[in-house]
Amino acid sequence: MPITLHASPLSTASQRVALILHELHIPFDLVPVDMARNAHKSAEHLVNQPFGQVPFLVDDDPLTDVIPLFVAPATTTTATTEGTDNATTTATTTTEEGATEAPTPAATEAPAPATDEATPGAAEVTPAAEAQVTPAAEAQATPAPAPAADPQAEPPATPPFPSSRPPTPPTEPKEPLTIYESRAITRYLALKHLYTTSSAKPSSQSGAESGAGVGSGVRGEGEGNGQQVFGSRTVVPLVPSPGDLGKWTAFEVASSVEVANFEMFAGRIGFEKVYKPRVGQEPDLAAYEAAHAQLGAKLDVYDKILASQAYLAGDTPTLADLHHLPLAARLFPAGAGDLIEARPNVKRWYEALEGRGAWRGVRNGVQSWGGEGEE
């Protein structure tokens, strides 16, 4: 299988990655790392995870082409320039489908491209500006060529987001890609999935917003915008479109909340009351109590956030929610389930995550998975 996860079956960081592999319906081989024998500190392991931790992931079929992330937003953008006789020049017009239409004649008369930036909304209008705005750009690293002399010339089309182009076939054999840090791995997987399963024409809803589609009964059938149908289950993308900066930022906030306000406290609780007893060590009860109190205060805030939205980044689940699951589930055997049970919105949120089929495939320990089961 192209994906290999080097992990320890009951480690929460390993479960975090395996959970997302299941969510996205990506089969994988597990290479168990024997932490009891300190295999995670071996020279061989450190080459791939220099901090001596699990997990790391190897993708033998990586997405290696460069994809423009920020392309024309699907709204009309008007850049105005001053200092010209007619004062106003429309720079770029974008249709609802997100395809950029030709600039107005005034814009095409501009003498030279002003920028190779790919930020159409910003529309970098130079002072000289009879508003040469590159037609919302394909984010080329190389300088843009001089425009065609013919003012009627068609500008290059801007693809809708996600890119309408399939990934360009590599010209050389791909090198396997090795990734460590569980959240970096999941983000790579979700974005790769989004790009490689998106159809040419985005629906009116985008990314994680589009919700569950209608099951077609066809395994792995592409539904566009990151959706795929496996039996009765629809895979949803778990990240918003990076082209939608507002939704992407909400997702970033939620992702940071998990790392800054949850992980360290929930991790301490699980470490003291689950991990230490498992390896024959005495828990530090003072540390446990302190973490319990601190996490309680943080989850009070979660409860307020989740009073007005179903998930941390909005109304659909994203990686930011799912990243909580392994450590949140561990609160129960650690005797701290009250932290979740006592807060109604946190409880509803947790139960929605915990009830997902993907978690059933991971909660008792990570194993190799061929893509079967879990509808």
Ligand SMILES: N[C@@H](CCC(=O)N[C@@H](CS)C(=O)NCC(=O)O)C(=O)O
């Ligand atoms: N930030 C890392 C944390 C990984 C981590 O802490 N893994 C634990 C197991 S859950 C580990 O390898 N611990 C051994 C050690 O730190 O020496 C990630 O998310 O991948």
